[in-house]
Amino acid sequence: MSASATATGTTGSRPAAGGEPLLRVVGLQKHFPVTRGLIFRRKVGAVQAVDGIDFDVPVGTTLGLVGESGCGKTTTGRLLTRLLEPTGGQIVFDGHDITHLSMGRMRPLRRDIQMIFQDPYSSLNPRQTVGAIVGAPYRLQKVKTEAGTKRSVQDLLELVGLNPEHYNRYPHEFSGGQRQRIGIARTLALKPKLIVADEPVSALDVSIQAQVVNLMEDLQRELGLTYVVIAHDLSVVRHISDTVAVMYLGKLVEVASRDELYATPRHPYTVALMSAVPVPEPVRGAGGERARRERIRLTGDVPSPLNPPPACRFNTRCWKAQDICRTVEPPLVELAPGHKTACHFPENSAA
Helix, strand or coil, X not given: CCCCCECCCCCCCCCCCCCCCCEEEEEEEEEEEEEECCCCCEEEEEEEEEEEEEEEECCCCEEEEECCCCCCHHHHHHHHCCCCCCCEEEEEECCEECCCCCHHHHHHHHHCEEEECXXXXXXXXXXXXXXXXXXXXXXXXXXXXXXXXXXXXXXXXXXXXXXXXXXXXXXXXXXXXXXXXXXHHHHHCCXXXXXEEECCCXXXXXXXXXXXXXXXXXXXXXXXXXXXXXXXCHHHHHHHCCEEEEEECCEEEEEEEHHHHHHXXXXXXXXXXXXXXXXXXXXXXXXXXXXCCCCXXXXXXXXXXXXXXXXCCCCCCCCCCCHHHHHCCCCCEEEECCEEECCCCCCCCCC
């Protein structure tokens, strides 16, 4: 089990971390069994989608969870919202251990834990009006509002930048960005404390991604929300996150404040990810030529989570790998204040 990766808030308009975190994850695991046989389905292995990750999320802050496809980000989000049953570890939300709560005991807590899904086209029922979609949480949780459900839904639509008169329209009458706003309005209906956003803007046109991200930030300031944002777009993560956790093949390899991580990434995988971010206006050198960031191209593909490499899981693609990387798993340790890395030979380090 890796050491606890505590996500601490950074400077800015968001509240600073203090006291107990709203969300605490310790040694979280999710292994999907692989079976063989039509009648006697015997287990022949397990896909280690999430394999022992630790982090904290203080109240009012945003944790950005990044990594390439297949690293376990979405599975982690579904574990946090208890859409999936954890194989091991512990999830503590607002002082309550929700790791293995039954569906009935979890229902009241769903008011406080909501999720924004990736695809606004498939997350809304095309047969229901916007009013029915956004008002569904009130009906399911049997919540009565002072102004009535319709007025409350219209207020939510206005809050997310939509026309309250769109109450009786259907999802197909809206653009992708507007549909995502409808999804956000539905998420806010029960005034949650924690929102897990799974790639909230990746399915949207680039021209409206910034609008949705800015909306999420405004809502966080107004309502005191706490976010866990799952994304692969490092620019979006940098804009919205207080703390960034980098995930590779089911493990956390680096956790740091946003500014610290982008200024001095220490894990080789993080360095490679950062090198892929395009520089919009490279600085010109003394001779007038534009200085280009060195692009690190990783060889090979991500290993299968069904049979991950021993010790450090990045050793098959790392240009710094040595024998110890293949035999001893590096712990997630603090190499600088608030900056934790799981690597035997970290970058940007005097050690």
